[in-house]
Amino acid sequence: MDQLLFAVSTIVVGVFGCVAYFYFSNILLDRLLPASGPNAGANINKANAIRPWLFVLPALLVLGLYLVYPVFSTFFLSMRDTRGAFIGADNYTWLAGDEKFRESLGNNLLWLVIVPAASTFFGLVAAGLTDRIKWGSIAQSLVFMPMAISFVGASVIWKFIYDYRGENQGEQIGLLNAIVEVFGGSAQTWITVPFWNNLFLMIILIWIQTGFAMVILSAALKGISEETIEAAYLDGATPMQIFFKIKIPQIWGTIAVVWTTITVTVLKVFDIVFAMTNGQWGTQVLANLMYDWMFRGSPDFGRGSAIVMVIMLLVTPVMIWNISNAHKENR
Amino acid sequence: MMEMAGTKSRLTWAVNLSVGFLVLLWIIPTFGLLVSSFRDRDAISTSGWWTAMSASEQNIIVRADAPDNATPDGAGWVLSGSVFESGSGDVTAFGITSREPEAFAPGEIATHAKGHQISVEANGDYRITYSEQPSGSRGQRLFVRAESPPSFTLDNYREVLFAEGMGKALLNTLTVTIPATIIPILVAAFAAYALAWMEMPGRALLIAGIVGLLVVPLQVAFIPLLKLHNNIGIGKGYIGIWLAHTGFGLPLAVFLLRNYMAGLPGEIIESARVDGASDFAIFRKIILPLSFPALASFAIFQFLWVWNDLLVAKVFLGTGEDQVVMTGRIVDLLGSRGGDWEILAASAFVSIAVPIAVFFSLQRYLVRGLLAGSVKGG
Secondary structure, three states: OHHHHHHHHHHHHHHHHHHHHHHHHHHHHHHHOOOOOOOHHHHHHHHHHHHHHHHHHHHHHHHHHHHHHHHHHHHHHOOEOOOOOEOOOHHHHHHHHOHHHHHHHHHHHHHHHHHHHHHHHHHHHHHHHHOOOOOHHHHHHHHHHHHHOOHHHHHHHHHHHOOOOOOOOOOOOOHHHHHHHHOOOOOOOHHHOOOHHHHHHHHHHHHHHHHHHHHHHHHHHHOOOHHHHHHHHHOOOOHHHHHHHHHHHHOHHHHHHHHHHHHHHHHHOOHHHHHHOOOOOOOOOHHHHHHHHHHOOOOOHHHHHHHHHHHHHHHHHHHHHHHHHHHHHHO | OOOOOOOHHHHHHHHHHHHHHHHHHHHHHHHHHHHHHOOOHHHHHHOOHHHOOOOEEEEEEEEOOOHHHOEEEOOEEEEEEEOOOOOOOEEEEEEOOOOOOOOEOOOOEEEOOOOOEEEEOOOOEEEEEEOOOOOOOOOOEEEEEEEEOOOOOOHHHHHHHHOOOHHHHHHHHHHHHHHHHHHHHHHHHHHHHHHHHOOOOOHHHHHHHHHHHOOOOHHHHHHHHHHHHHHHOOOOOHHHHHHHHHHHHHHHHHHHHHHHHHOOOHHHHHHHHHOOOOHHHHHHHHHHHHOHHHHHHHHHHHHHHHHHOOHHHHHHOOOOOOOOOHHHHHHHHHHHOOOOHHHHHHHHHHHHHHHHHHHHHHHHHHHHHHHHHHOOOO
């Protein structure tokens, strides 16, 4: 009950605090620089120069504090040891030689190639198919639904699918092993099989992201002009040819956007590995390794920071691409 | 493309079938967990969820009541009871030794080497008759093969919500989610308006910066901000996590809202200005109502993201009862009680239910927001 009270009151204070800031700062500005009286003209000009900053200031403060400052702070931390002494690039040389780091980097690269590619591919296929049938929008909602499920919830769902019962523990209750046995195979402990277990974890994220790719690609497909398709049809193109040779080339831009968005998600993904294997059996990834160094046993913030900087380095190309795209559009 | 006369019918069939297959593939995992969350512990651990609708065959081993409790009946002494501790079933066979667990049919009378006679009826009632008063505290072992009808229960949910602390975690999650959804919207809406419609130096630079921040991995913020929170006395707690979620959500919020607001017709805003309306009034009376679709779509995103988050909560919140969120709770369960599927399944479903409800009721806005953010110009 106490907590409920605390929650409600802080919600009220927080939200109304925000509203009050915007409201009163604007009134204050109007009072200090009234738009009437002897200096009306000059006041209006001054107020017009100040007001936008009143509007963006909270956002800039929060962004600066929570995203910009940490990038630099983390960079400097990555050159310090556990006691805070400056050690230059030592953490990075340690990283280069660390077995677990190499495994994580390798796995991350696998994730980076497979998950965006598979999600975009399935999304494209799903978009192409659902566009042509009557119950397409219902089908789309159902495929899209995993987007609403937390990575943790999805992990529970898939852990159940991958579940394994030993030989004398009765029948398989995991769907995958039950299917394998129906087809005469023998059951496996899927999430401990080296290398392949990575794929089984990736399937979870692909399952989640396909809906996202599908929705966006489906909108792009709908935006294609009818004329080009009709022309191709009159020239005798098959539906397959129309899809791959006429439609796909016209939505390359969107495919690229979808691909990069999923790429960024993949780089930051932590929950699935954390919940399914916690990096055991050769499934470690950078985000989880970083968490390990930050919070497990005796934390080493320097090494943790160095790992984050590697992630940062990996997203930088996407960042540059994003900015140059936005710059082009705003011109 | 709809009018592929001739080839149409066969192709349509193929397309319908493939979509059906795809949809099945996509919903089966969740559906399996949903079914499991309504089954009892024994059913989950002995048979796959896909058998939930059919009667399940079980081999049960029970101990009959202690001989000490036998009651006189006519010439002998009798023990009776049921082999089903709870629920019911159909006994198809029973036995009295582990070597022959299915030696007798229900209703038959088995004679034990020690002389007493045992029978088990189809409904599970057993009856053991002794000729003399028996003694001992260990009851006769009974091996029973039974078919139990499909049964579904709400017990898992009851236990999860009231005994496993998930109810508390649900409350914690709400405490994190509501402010962490509302505050960034407010802050972002003002900033987006300024960046879209107000004259200010460096506007293009700010916009480019925010677009760049869209991809910054939030992991960079953990160590510096944890230190900062500790230094200024917030520590691990709700205020810290609200601010963190606000910060991490802002780039997308400002980006989506600015794109949307920049697309609003400029004449309305200009004419309001001419009429003497201040920017604050324009924002409140014109921009906010017109931007409702974009605001709604970002609100849904932020809500889903905060509700589903594990990492930020693990870093910025404490581990006490009064701060653990649902995702964190489930991960703990996965680690400590990975085999307790009934608890896991129900917990996961409690945490999934709210976002799925939001998703299905507000899907329209969610999709619109996605499209505004990702495919400009189609």
